[in-house]
Amino acid sequence: MDFTNYMSDRVKPMQGSSIRAMFKFLEQADIISLAGGSPAPESFPGRELAEIASELLAEKSHICLQYGVTEGYTPLREIVKGRMAKVDSHKEYDETIITSGAQQAIDLALKALINKGDGIIVEQPSFIGTLNSIRSYEAKLFGVPMQDDGMDLEATEEILKTENIKIIYTIATFQNPTGITMSNEKRKKLLELAKKYDVLIFEDNPYGELRFAGEPTVTIKSLDTEGRVLYFGSFSKILSAGLRLGWVTAHKDIMDKIVVLKQVNDVHTPVLNQMMAAEYMTRYSIDEHIAKIRKLYGRKCGLMLEAMDKYFPDYCKYTRPEGGLFLLYTMPEGYDAKELLNKAIANKVAFVAGNTLMLDMDKPCSSFRLNYSLVAEDKIETAIKLLAEVL
Ligand SMILES: Cc1ncc(COP(=O)(O)O)c(C=O)c1O
Known part of the structure; x- marks a missing residue:
């Protein structure tokens, strides 16, 4: 059967995420993948979580195997609210709910706010999951280039002046895919622009706690006094990606709608997973755990940059992240990262070609994303050497 005509407009x-498609390379043992965005498996507290899960199932099955509340398991919500206090002063009008990853929170917030044709400004390149979610609501995407200190605000204002924009989406800290962090000055200015042109900001911050160098920045959410900023957080990179736990903090008037949408989407995030995370953070210090992850990623990123400095041609440039999982490599204008990827795969190394992360995926792009969190430390130099050969 041909199903094309059955598909909604x-x-x-x-298109299916080519990053997901990359996952097949992770299964081929002889290819070193710098493509995915998965956290380091050695960072998962497997044994501790196994013990907790088995106790919960044995002693609290009446709760963890039962339906739960849509907003989230209360003890976990309280812990998340407590952690939010570190990055945002408590606002009377805000609510925080637990979601099935930040991905679901972003998707539901878009569903609550976007009509067909509404404009959304995004950094370019940006996170494919959000780009595809925006596309599914038939919003109009406007991309602004990235600069060393975050998104280009002059370009942002030019779009705000002329287009019907409702939301600015930013991954201000350790951006996916560039690794760039927006300066505090730009954060203030972005919020001023949002006020001036009366638009909302989505601050997506799954990597904020993974700083291994440089000075901390403030969240845009902490500067906001009106509820103009929706903040998205995630446990994926600080505890476990597979548990699918994230959260959103937003004005309660918006949250009321998000909660209804979550109800019809998945009723609630799996209770067992939420209880496991809450119990883990009650028994152990998540901050000590995160400190270890920061150290690990700082070391891996350092090894990658060291090898790149040594083996890569000097006509190319790359970002030097102070945290997070990614860096972006840019070849001279006219080179196509997609073409290079075929050669790289033949040489047993993989990355994400930049065109996938741009608004126009069909246009050749000279940048590509490298991930340093997943690859084993002793394979980083080999991977970079293999890539240098095809470069
Ligand atoms: C910028 C960004 N936002 C959101 C997500 C989704 O995170 P989660 O695993 O919490 O759904 C990711 C995942 O890689 C991401 O890179």
């Missing part, structure tokens, strides 16, 4: 232009 919404999904027709959408």
Whole structure:
């Protein structure tokens, strides 16, 4: 059967994530993948979580195997609210709910706010999951280039002046895919622009706690006094990606709608997973755990940059992140990272070609994303050497 005519107009232009497609390379043992965005498996507290899960199932099955509240398991919500206090002063009007990853929170917030044709400004390149979610709601995407200190605010204002924009989406800290962090000055200015042109900001911050160098920045959410900023957090990179736990903090008037949408989407995030995370953070210090992850990623990123400095041609440039999971490599204009990827795969190394992360995926792009969290430390130099050969 040909199902094309059955497909909704919404999904027709959408393509499967080529990053997901990359996951197949992770299964081929002889290819070193710098493509995915997965956290380091050695950072998962497997044994501790196994013990907790088995106790919960044995002693609290009446709770963890039962339906739960849509907003989230209360003890976990309280812990998340407590952690939010570190990055944002408590606002009376805000609510925080637990979601099935930040991905679901972003998708539901878009669903609550976006009509077909509404404009959304995004950094370019940006996170494919959000780009595809925006596409599925038939919003109009406007990309602004990245600069060393975050998104180009002059370009942002030019778009705000002329287009019907509702939301600015930013990954201000250790951006995916560039690794760039927005300066505090720009954060203030971005919020001023949002006020001036009356738009909302989505601050997506799954990497904020993974700083291994440089000075901390403030969250845009902490500067906001009106509820103009929706903040998205995630446990994926600080505890476990597979537990699918994230959260959103937003004004309660918006949250009321998000909660209804979550109810019809998945009723609630799995209770067992939420209880496991809450119990882990009650028994152990998550801050000590995160400190270890920061150290690990700082070391891995350092090894990658060291090898790149040594083996890569000097006509290319790359970002030097102070945290997070990624860096972006840019070849001279005219080179196509997609073409290079085929050669790289033949040489047993993989990355994400930049065109996938741009608004126009079909246009050749000279940048590509490298991930340093997943690859084993003793394979980093080899991976970079293999890539240098094809470069
Ligand atoms: C910028 C960004 N936002 C959101 C997500 C989704 O995170 P989660 O695993 O919490 O759904 C990711 C995942 O890689 C991401 O890179």
